[in-house]
Amino acid sequence: VKIFAPNIEQRDVVNHLKGSPTEEKRNVLVESARLARGNIQDLAELKASEFDAVIFPGGFGVAKNLCSWAVDGKDCTVNEHVNSTLQAFHSAKKPIGLCCISPVLAAKVFPGCEVTVGQDKNVDGRFPDAETASAIAELGCKHICKNVNESHVDKANKIVTTCAFMCKAPLHEIFDGIGTMVQEVLKLA
Numbered sequence: 001v002k003i004f005a006p007n008i009e010q011r012d013v014v015n016h017l018k019g020s021p022t023e024e025k026r027n028v029l030v031e032s033a034r035l036a037r038g039n040i041q042d043l044a045e046l047k048a049s050e051f052d053a054v055i056f057p058g059g060f061g062v063a064k065n066l067c068s069w070a071v072d073g074k075d076c077t078v079n080e081h082v083n084s085t086l087q088a089f090h091s092a093k094k095p096i097g098l099c100c101i102s103p104v105l106a107a108k109v110f111p112g113c114e115v116t117v118g119q120d121k122n123v124d125g126r127f128p129d130a131e132t133a134s135a136i137a138e139l140g141c142k143h144i145c146k147n148v149n150e151s152h153v154d155k156a157n158k159i160v161t162t163c164a165f166m167c168k169a170p171l172h173e174i175f176d177g178i179g180t181m182v183q184e185v186l187k188l189a
Helices: 028-035 060-066 069-075 080-091 103-109 131-138 171-188
Strands: 013-015 020-022 054-056 096-099 152-154 159-162
Touching (some): 054 080, 060 069, 069 131, 080 103, 096 103, 096 171, 103 131, 159 171
Parallel strands (some): 096 159
Antiparallel strands (some): 013 020, 152 159
C-alpha cells in the first residue's frame, strides 16, 4: 500500500473549529503527508503498472482539490493527475474504489459507468446531498441507490463505490460501507 496526493495548492483552507475559511495557504501533498504521517508520494509519480488497484477517499478535499465539483457541480474539471491515474487503472482493467463524493470523479471521467453516492432522495434527512445522484445521471452515468453500509460494483468498469459521509449516519455504518467497498475492490484485483 502506498499513499499519493497531488502536489498542488489547496483551493481554500477551513478552520474547522470555527467552520469558516481562513486566509492561510496550504499544499495538498503537504497536508496529506500530515495525515499519512509522512509516508506519501506525489500523485504524478504513481505508475498503475506497480499496483493492483487504486482507492480514492472522499470528502471536501476531493470536491475542491481533486476536481472542482464543489464549485462547478457536473460541469467540473478533474485534476490532470487524478484523471490520468483513473484512466491508467481503467485501461489496465484494474479496480478503482471510490467513496463519499469521489464517485463523481468516475462519473465525470467514465461516461456510462455505474456509481453510488447513496440515495437519490433525502430519505429521513440522512442524504442532504441527494441531488448529486441527479447530476451523475446528467453526466450520462447510472446512479445506483444504496444504503450507507453497502457498496456498488460496476463489474464492466471495475469501479466500486460507497456513499460514506454523503449519508448522515453513525460512524460504524459508514465504516461498514467503506469496508465492503475495500473488500469488493480486493476481490476484483
